[in-house]
Amino acid sequence: MTTQYKQVFGRPESLKDVATHFCPGCHHGTIHRLCAEAMDALDIQQRTIGVASVGCSVFLYGYFDIDVVEAPHGRAPAVATGVKRVRKDDVVFTYQGDGDLAAIGTAEIIHAANRGEAITVIFVNNTTYGMTGGQMAPTTLPQQRTSTSPTGRDVANDGYPIRMAELLAGLEGVAYSTRVAVDSPQHIIAAGKAIHHAFDCQVKSGGFSFVEVLSTCPTNWGMDALKANARVASEMIPYFPLGVFKDAACAEEGA
């Protein structure tokens, strides 16, 4: 009698078989994987076009086995608009950090969302500029120390961290807006479902879908991987609550 083995876990087809360059404890690798799993599950790898932004995630094309356009800093939603209007039947997504999306690219994200562009936006919020070395981001928490807020973010001088998922949920053009985290197995499972749902929104109803993912940056936070991971729950989630802020066009699908 032979034993029948069934593979229950493996590398998603949509990801290349390469090691990432991300720092130990960084969540980009997990978020990449969740996106790839969604592409596999929806069987859209062969018709997905990624738009890479500026920051640690610019090397998107090194990890995803899909066609990719590289956008200038903050402009990914505008580039994705151009791509999607030409490739109407393809699935188009941007993958952007907090400096890219919520500072220099604020106009582009607001207006792409407001037009209801049929794209999916994966927004990685780690409360800092990772690639440039840990400067203050639009999402840096009050009192958080960074290389450009050395005594802590002073809201009187620097303003407040922006809650993008809530802000975009207020726009008519948005079909789906949610915030998730990937700091625990439960959160990762929920984040995977949200990302799947966001891509599904685009495929099924052609809506604008937005997933904010709370993420670590251990190197620039000056923490080890475990402490950084713990900070997501202790400091970030209280300010950036997890939840679905809008699920209009795709309500029947369930998140």
Next chain:
Amino acid sequence: MKRLFVKGNEAVAMGAIEAGCRYYFGYPITPQSDIPEYIAREIPKVGGVFIQAESEIASINMLLGASASGARAMTSSSSPGISLKQEGISYMSGSELPGLIVNICRSGPGLGGIDASQADYFQSVKGGGHGGYRIIVLAPDSVQEMYDLTMLAFDLSDRYRVPALLLADAVIGQVKEALVPHPYVAPADLPSKEWAVAGKQGRSDQRIVKSLYLGDGELEAHNWRLHAKYEELKKHEVRFEAYQTEDADFVVTAFGSAARIAKSAVMMAREAGLKVGLLRPVTLFPFPEQALSELADRGIPMLCVELNTGQMVDDVRLAVKCRVDVAFYGRAPGAGSLPTPEEIFKQIQKNMAAKL
């Protein structure tokens, strides 16, 4: 042939749609708004897409995305808006993306005014954004050329994968004159866009449109490859009009609307018995260095006329390598600053008298 009485800006829009452009992204600004207005009305009729973007920056990046997807696409603006587009033009250059950018130039610097100006010459031909690159720059001098050169710009841009800029000004954009529209015929040898993203669709290779090169030596090689394309453009794509230069012993150089006025002055000179010609660059990049150099070989002094305080004159002087004198007559942009043919004729007489 049917003749139409249309504005220069409308001729650009008509030429673009006729040349198969189906995607337009723009933002309103005087004196070019007739272009988006015409396209917003007409492009849906041929299944095209018009988006009024939130900014010039978004417009150029939508163009980048549409072009990366293999489509013929364009944006248009006027000087301050073109400044905002420079980031995207640099990225398109680095990513080797074609695309048409139209600048119906107004006066500056800053908010300046809405009058005709040629003060964006440097920005256009020297690589207006960061990083060191060139783009194809075409300078129409009539409504007919607005139509014809728009088509040519798409073809050259697609062939070389270099962004193309149509540089006109408020005069050429707003003037109404006869246009003979003609059907667009795509060059048979135009390469197909096998680099454009499309979803892998079962391809084994991944298509990546990017301008980031971090590997050892990669970026230097990329820059030299871009440079080689610019050299090819210089070799094969120079276009100019030589008007009565064969027997001339004095030549005026000017482009666009300034050349239109200068041509009238040249005609006045001819009527007065002076052997004067006009050399009008049609491509500002690549620049007609060779044609100017040949005039210098004949010892012909020149007068460069521009609607600015002196920009193209630098390139004319570089081309003639100090062998002949190149005088300059310019009018800084602003209300009432367009020179008359008589004024230019006086400059011709003055400079010829100094030589003879």
